[in-house]
Amino acid sequence: MFAAIARRISLSFLILILVSLFVFLATEVLPGDALDVSLTDDDLAVLTPEQLAEMRAELGLDRPAAVRYLSWLSGALVGDFGNTIITRAPVADIIMGPLRNSILLALATTAVAIPVAHFIGILAAYWRDRAPDTIVSTSAIVGYSIPEFVSGNALILIFAIWLPIFPATIVLYTDGPILEMLAVSILPVATIVIGSIAYLSRLLRLGLVEALVSDYVERARLAGVSEWRVVFTHAVPASLVPTLNAAALYVAGLLSGIVVVEKVFAYPGLGLELINAVLKREVPVVQATVFLGAVGVLLMNLLADLSIIALDPRVRRSAGRG
Amino acid sequence: MLKKSGKRILRSPVTMIGIAVLTAHMAIAALAPWLTPYGSSELAGMPFEPPSREFWLGTDILGRDYLTRLLMGGRITISVALCGVFIAIVAGAFFGLAAAWHGGMIDEVIMRLVDTKVAIPSILLVGVLIPGFGQSVPVLILVIALVYVSGVIRTVRALALTIAPQGFVTAAVLRGESNLSIMCREFLPNVLDLLCVEFAIRMSSAILLVSSLSFLGLGISPPTPDWGLMVSEGVGYIHTDPWLVIYPSIALSTLVVALNLTTEGVANALGLDAARGMTKG
Numbered sequence: 148m149f150a151a152i153a154r155r156i157s158l159s160f161l162i163l164i165l166v167s168l169f170v171f172l173a174t175e176v177l178p179g180d181a182l183d184v185s186l187t188d189d190d191l192a193v194l195t196p197e198q199l200a201e202m203r204a205e206l207g208l209d210r211p212a213a214v215r216y217l218s219w220l221s222g223a224l225v226g227d228f229g230n231t232i233i234t235r236a237p238v239a240d241i242i243m244g245p246l247r248n249s250i251l252l253a254l255a256t257t258a259v260a261i262p263v264a265h266f267i268g269i270l271a272a273y274w275r276d277r278a279p280d281t282i283v284s285t286s287a288i289v290g291y292s293i294p295e296f297v298s299g300n301a302l303i304l305i306f307a308i309w310l311p312i313f314p315a316t317i318v319l320y321t322d323g324p325i326l327e328m329l330a331v332s333i334l335p336v337a338t339i340v341i342g343s344i345a346y347l348s349r350l351l352r353l354g355l356v357e358a359l360v361s362d363y364v365e366r367a368r369l370a371g372v373s374e375w376r377v378v379f380t381h382a383v384p385a386s387l388v389p390t391l392n393a394a395a396l397y398v399a400g401l402l403s404g405i406v407v408v409e410k411v412f413a414y415p416g417l418g419l420e421l422i423n424a425v426l427k428r429e430v431p432v433v434q435a436t437v438f439l440g441a442v443g444v445l446l447m448n449l450l451a452d453l454s455i456i457a458l459d460p461r462v463r464r465s466a467g468r469g
Numbered sequence: 470m471l472k473k474s475g476k477r478i479l480r481s482p483v484t485m486i487g488i489a490v491l492t493a494h495m496a497i498a499a500l501a502p503w504l505t506p507y508g509s510s511e512l513a514g515m516p517f518e519p520p521s522r523e524f525w526l527g528t529d530i531l532g533r534d535y536l537t538r539l540l541m542g543g544r545i546t547i548s549v550a551l552c553g554v555f556i557a558i559v560a561g562a563f564f565g566l567a568a569a570w571h572g573g574m575i576d577e578v579i580m581r582l583v584d585t586k587v588a589i590p591s592i593l594l595v596g597v598l599i600p601g602f603g604q605s606v607p608v609l610i611l612v613i614a615l616v617y618v619s620g621v622i623r624t625v626r627a628l629a630l631t632i633a634p635q636g637f638v639t640a641a642v643l644r645g646e647s648n649l650s651i652m653c654r655e656f657l658p659n660v661l662d663l664l665c666v667e668f669a670i671r672m673s674s675a676i677l678l679v680s681s682l683s684f685l686g687l688g689i690s691p692p693t694p695d696w697g698l699m700v701s702e703g704v705g706y707i708h709t710d711p712w713l714v715i716y717p718s719i720a721l722s723t724l725v726v727a728l729n730l731t732t733e734g735v736a737n738a739l740g741l742d743a744a745r746g747m748t749k750g
Contacts, residue, residue, distance in 0.1 A: 158584075165585040173597045204587075285483055288733055292725040294677045296684040296700060297718040395587060402590040407681050411704075420560055422685050423596070425596045437597040441588045 149176040151456050155265045159449045166441040167223060174430050219434070227359035228435035234425070240437045244419060246439065249416035251328055252405055253443075255336045260343035265383075267344065268351030273378055275356050283348065290345025295404050306334060339404045346400065350393050354386030361364045361385070388459055394451035398444045484734025490727035494543065501541045507534040509694040517710060529713060530702060535628060539716050545695050546683070550675035551604060555611025556669050560614065561621025566652050567634065568622065571631035579622065586619040588623045591678055595687055596718040609679065609688060616678065617671045622669060625660055632659050662739060669732040673725050680721055696721040 194202075210218075222229060228238035271283040306313050313334050355378070358364060364381050368374070406418030413419065417436050425434035476638040497504070508660050510533065518528040533684030586594070600610045631640060632655075641655050682688030691698060697715035703713030711733040 162581065162588055165610075166588050169585060169589070170597055174601050188573055282485075284733075285730070288727050288729045291671065292677075292729045293722045294681050294684075294697075294725075296681060296697070300704065300707065300714050300718065302699065304707060304714070306498045308708060308711070312614050399587065399590040403592040403681075406590075406592045407685065410685055415637065421593065421596050422687070425599050426686060428600045433597055433600055437589060437593045440590050440593045444590065446587045 148456065152453060155449065155452050157458065159445050160192040162441065163445055164220075166218050166445075167438060168216070170437050170441075171219060172435050173432055175212065175215065176330060189303050202262055211289070223435070223438055228438075231429055231431055233429065240432045241432065242417060242435055242439070243419045245415055245417045248328060248414065249405055249409070249418060252323060252332060252339070252408070252414065252416060253374045255332065256339045256343060256401065256405075259336065259340050260347060263340070264344045264347035264351060266346040268355060269378060269383070271348065272355035272359060272382065273374065275352070275359070280352075281370060284352070287345040287349045291342050291349075293341070295342060295407040298341050298358055299335070299408055301413070302334045302338055330416065335408045335414050338408050338411070339401065347390075347397065351390055353387060354389040355382045357389070358382040359383035378423060391451040391455050391458075394469060395444055395448035398447040402440050402443060422434055481728055481734050481737075484738075487727045487730030487734060491494070491722055491731050494724045494727065497540055498543045498547055501537075501544060504540050505534060505537040506607050509533070509538050509539045510692045512652055517706075525718060526712070529699075530706065534566060535713070535716065538699060539696075539720055541694040542696040542699055542717055543607070545689050545693055546676055546679045546697070546721075547724075549609050549689075550613060550672055552610045554612070554617055554668060554671045554675050555680075556614035557617035557621055557671060558664055561667075562625050562657070562664060564618070565622040565625025566629050566656050568662070569626045569633060570648065570652065576626075580626075583619040583622050586615070592681065592685070592687075596684055599687055604690060606686065606689070609682070613675050613679065615674060619659045620671065621664075624663060628660055628663055629656055632656055648732065656660045666736050666739070667734070669728065673728040673732065675726055676721075676728070 156313050204464070219229065226239055228242070230237055231241065241330045265285055267287075271280045314331055359382050364377055367377050367381055372380075402418075405416065406421060408414065409418035410422055417439065419438040420432065423429075424436065512531060512533060516528060516530055518526045523699070526539065529535050529538065562581050565693065568576040594616060598608070598612055638655050641651050644653070679688055679695030681697070683695050684701045686701065689695040689698055691702070699717040700714050700721075703710065703717070707714050
């Protein structure tokens with residue numbers, strides 16, 4: 148079991164390094180460096196070649212790519228992402244507040260989505276292939292077919308404009324108190340929850356239905372165990388592993404959704420920071436946010452896989468999955 | 470088999486609605502330039518005109534006919550998604566089969582690269598590519614291909630691993646057939662069903678992704694008529710002219726819902742599971 152855990156952790160670390168390499172290559176080793184993409188034509192017209200060379204040296208861009216990558220990576224691993232190109236502010240300081248706000252959004256969403264999705268998924272699996280299941284499954288398809296920017300704007304239109312209950316945009320500062328942030332984040336959370344529930348409940352229903360037709364469940368039924376009991380004591384635990392397997396995809400989808408929702412509601416999070424940084428070509432901020440996003444996905448995936456190792460004796464014995 | 474599947478599709482009203490709406494969308498997208506007398510970027514009237522006999526849905530912020538833009542608004546997104554997903558399917562089938570067939574080091578390298586891609590959420594992946602590669606339709610197509618290729622590799626590889634130990638594959642190896650011929654003649658016919666479902670699933674997800682990117686200002690650029698872009702242009706006027714946001718939202722949502730309902734219905738009828746592969750990306 149320890150071998151499996153060690154193998155799994157080192158795999159995550161390897162992928163983290165590959166991610167960092169990708170993030171670095173995608174932004175830095177292309178024709179034109181970080182400075183070139185950040186400067187507009189107007190900037191270039193004003194600056195002399197000497198000034199450009201000086202700025203390049205100051206940003207460390209005159210060093211070979213491999214050296215820059217290693218220094219960026221060693222910084223990133225301890226949370227130092229360098230300075231921004233335009234204002235020279237430390238990237239870590241800029242993204243700290245937004246990072247907290249985005250984590251808050253992700254946690255609030257997950258806290259609502261997981262119990263509700265379980266509830267819906269279990270109902271659909273219990274009445275599988277009958278009317279309640281058809282209704283749930285069809286609404287789930289509709290639920291995740293609607294992009295966040297559509298459902299978000301629909302919620303704004305209904306609950307902020309036609310019925311002015313909630314604020315349409317988040318007017319708090321980046322470092323507002325957590326409780327105040329949560330209070331005004333009901334619509335953003337609701338927006339992501341719709342898609343998350345649709346995705347999770349479908350996945351759960353599928354896992355449950357598969358478990359419900361398995362031999363040991365049939366055996367339990369023959370032994371006279373009631374159907375509800377079968378669902379809760381046999382099918383739900385058995386569906387846990389396939390659900391955990393989908394954790395990485397769920398987290399990745401959640402983070403993409405959060406980016407869109409932050410834009411819709413002007414929520415001061417990392418997603419909004421990323422979009423602005425991309426549009427301003429502020430490469431160090433882009434690198435930092437994307438790297439942190441991947442860290443989030445890898446961490447959640449690692450946790451899920453470690454839980455699977457703990458839960459599933461077959462996986463434990465085979466010393467980790469390929 | 471096919472006849473039975475067809476009957477099951479016809480019996481499901483939800484699937485039939487999906488197919489009908491999807492067909493209507495495709496017809497509109499194909500015929501859009503000939504449906505209205507205006508050009509999509511033509512300043513045909515005054516800004517914010519209400520619906521009239523001239524402009525059935527009124528005009529937008531710049532005075533362009535909104536119905537024209539609405540009818541045209543799916544074309545670019547659908548085309549980008551179509552091209553991107555097609556590349557993803559072809560490349561995914563190739564790398565997935567290669568990983569499963571060769572195993573060992575090749576498998577290991579391909580799968581670790583897939584893991585790396587999966588760790589980066591799609592919108593973040595696009596964000597990190599734009600500063601260096603710029604923002605254009607060809608780049609967008611390649612990005613879509615990159616986003617979806619990993620999922621295709623995984624599913625194709627998983628299925629190919631179950632095919633590899635079967636008798637007809639061993640027979641082909643013993644006949645001394647080349648790797649390429651084994652891939653094309655033994656594996657490909659057996660993964661074709663799956664590839665079709667994959668194509669449909671990724672297609673709806675890609676349409677969502679492209680329009681979300683356009684909404685964020687990272688996808689299709691103005692003045693192209695595009696639903697995601699139209700929503701982002703209209704959002705500033707949501708208090709006074711909510712229709713500028715509502716129409717493109719409805720157009721986009723009905724297209725994706727119809728596509729997903731159709732996929733689900735057809736996949737069910739063929740006995741395949743669509744749910745596992747469906748993600749928001």
